[in-house]
Amino acid sequence: MEKSHESTTIEMGETSKLERRGKAPLLGSTPAIAAVVGHNKGAAKNKKGIAIFDLVLRIAAIATSIGAAVGMGTAGETLPFFTQFFQFEAGYDDLPTFTFFVVAMSIVVGYLVLSIPFSIVCIARSHAVVPRLLLIIFDTAFVTLTTAAAGASAAIVYLAHNGNQDANWLAFCNQFGDFCQTTSGAVVAAFVTVVIFLLMVLLSAIALKRH
Amino acid sequence: MEKSHESTTIEMGETSKLERRGKAPLLGSTPAIAAVVGHNKGAAKNKKGIAIFDLVLRIAAIATSIGAAVGMGTAGETLPFFTQFFQFEAGYDDLPTFTFFVVAMSIVVGYLVLSIPFSIVCIARSHAVVPRLLLIIFDTAFVTLTTAAAGASAAIVYLAHNGNQDANWLAFCNQFGDFCQTTSGAVVAAFVTVVIFLLMVLLSAIALKRH
Numbered sequence: 001m002e003k004s005h006e007s008t009t010i011e012m013g014e015t016s017k018l019e020r021r022g023k024a025p026l027l028g029s030t031p032a033i034a035a036v037v038g039h040n041k042g043a044a045k046n047k048k049g050i051a052i053f054d055l056v057l058r059i060a061a062i063a064t065s066i067g068a069a070v071g072m073g074t075a076g077e078t079l080p081f082f083t084q085f086f087q088f089e090a091g092y093d094d095l096p097t098f099t100f101f102v103v104a105m106s107i108v109v110g111y112l113v114l115s116i117p118f119s120i121v122c123i124a125r126s127h128a129v130v131p132r133l134l135l136i137i138f139d140t141a142f143v144t145l146t147t148a149a150a151g152a153s154a155a156i157v158y159l160a161h162n163g164n165q166d167a168n169w170l171a172f173c174n175q176f177g178d179f180c181q182t183t184s185g186a187v188v189a190a191f192v193t194v195v196i197f198l199l200m201v202l203l204s205a206i207a208l209k210r211h
Numbered sequence: 212m213e214k215s216h217e218s219t220t221i222e223m224g225e226t227s228k229l230e231r232r233g234k235a236p237l238l239g240s241t242p243a244i245a246a247v248v249g250h251n252k253g254a255a256k257n258k259k260g261i262a263i264f265d266l267v268l269r270i271a272a273i274a275t276s277i278g279a280a281v282g283m284g285t286a287g288e289t290l291p292f293f294t295q296f297f298q299f300e301a302g303y304d305d306l307p308t309f310t311f312f313v314v315a316m317s318i319v320v321g322y323l324v325l326s327i328p329f330s331i332v333c334i335a336r337s338h339a340v341v342p343r344l345l346l347i348i349f350d351t352a353f354v355t356l357t358t359a360a361a362g363a364s365a366a367i368v369y370l371a372h373n374g375n376q377d378a379n380w381l382a383f384c385n386q387f388g389d390f391c392q393t394t395s396g397a398v399v400a401a402f403v404t405v406v407i408f409l410l411m412v413l414l415s416a417i418a419l420k421r422h
Contacts, residue, residue, distance in 0.1 A: 094377035097366045133420050140351055140412045144358045144405060151362035155308045159370075160378070166305035167371070169380040194355060201351045208419045209344050 047126035068189035069105035075182035104149035150190035279400035280316035286393035315360035361401035
């Protein structure tokens with residue numbers, strides 16, 4: 001009878017380890033159970049911390065990507081002299097790559113705004129797997145779009161600054177200094193967005209692992 | 212005594228559910244336990260399938276990224292006519308973006324080769340979390356590098372094909388058709404590598420979730 005009683009106690013401890021998956025623990029007085037519950041709470045807190053940091057990063061990414069899109073979209077310069085037929089002006093729509101940049105960054109802004117509710121769900125229910133999985137997959141897809149836009153525009157900005165003698169492409173930043181500065185800033189903002197995206201993927205992967 | 216016996220039986224069932232985390236089950240004769248073990252085996256098989264598919268994709272990515280690097284690195288064309296002072300030739304090192312492309316794709320090839328052992332570890336020990344987490348994080352970082360190289364080169368290849376009237380950059384693909392074709396092929400191979408990378412991240416995320 002002694003032995004049977006002992007095994008019943010062990011059973012309770014083991015059961016409540018299982019119970020932490022969702023149901024309420026049957027007994028909370030044993031120290032072992034308290035330790036388990038405490039550890040569980042610590043993990044949940046940790047996950048909530050990651051989820052909150054993810055939301056903060058997401059808002060920062062919205063700011064930088066709006067900055068990139070608006071910066072590039074409003075970049076333009078009209079030179080103060082003109083001939084009878086020409087007025088010298090530069091705008092983002094003169095270069096197809098910059099147009100792609102504006103479109104891509106606008107799509108990224110849209111995605112980031114739409115992803116905010118999922119990030120909030122991850123905060124509220126820190127054990128939810130599906131929203132986190134969706135976030136990591138779409139984040140990876142959109143980091144690719146952002147990087148493609150940033151990389152392509154960086155190549156063009158480099159050409160605009162330095163030109164290329166072999167291809168006989170002349171730099172135009174001497175004439176359109178303002179335009180070049182604004183577009184360079186937009187490209188930098190896009191690369192900052194890429195870095196924030198990478199941090200978000202890193203956090204999501206760690207949170208998924210801890211599940 | 213009857214009741215105590217019943218609770219002991221339940222305990223065994225619950226315990227062996229816990230035991231599947233690593234220790235051998237104490238009793239395997241109960242149908243419930245057999246079902247649990249069967250489900251567990253199915254999940255492990257599923258994970259092994261994902262890990263094998265990951266390895267196959269990784270080898271495919273090595274092939275496409277080597278193709279991209281070598282294709283761009285060997286791209287060159289010398290025109291069949293020359294003046295006393297000039298010989299008209301085009302090579303990837305005439306354009307800094309293409310040089311960046313070759314360097315970046317070589318780094319990606321190196322990373323992919325080094326990642327093969329980790330992928331094999333994921334096949335052999337399908338419950339290992341650390342190698343899979345390392346793979347998903349580094350895959351995401353390197354997909355960014357690949358996309359940046361591919362995007363930047365795509366912008367230059369577009370310029371080489373179409374030129375830009377507003378910036379007065381002339382297309383040179385009429386003269387250097389072969390060179391343009393090879394570089395375009397390399398850029399396409401790089402984008403194929405990006406797609407394979409995205410698939411690998413997707414698979415790793417799903418495998419992490421199933422843990």
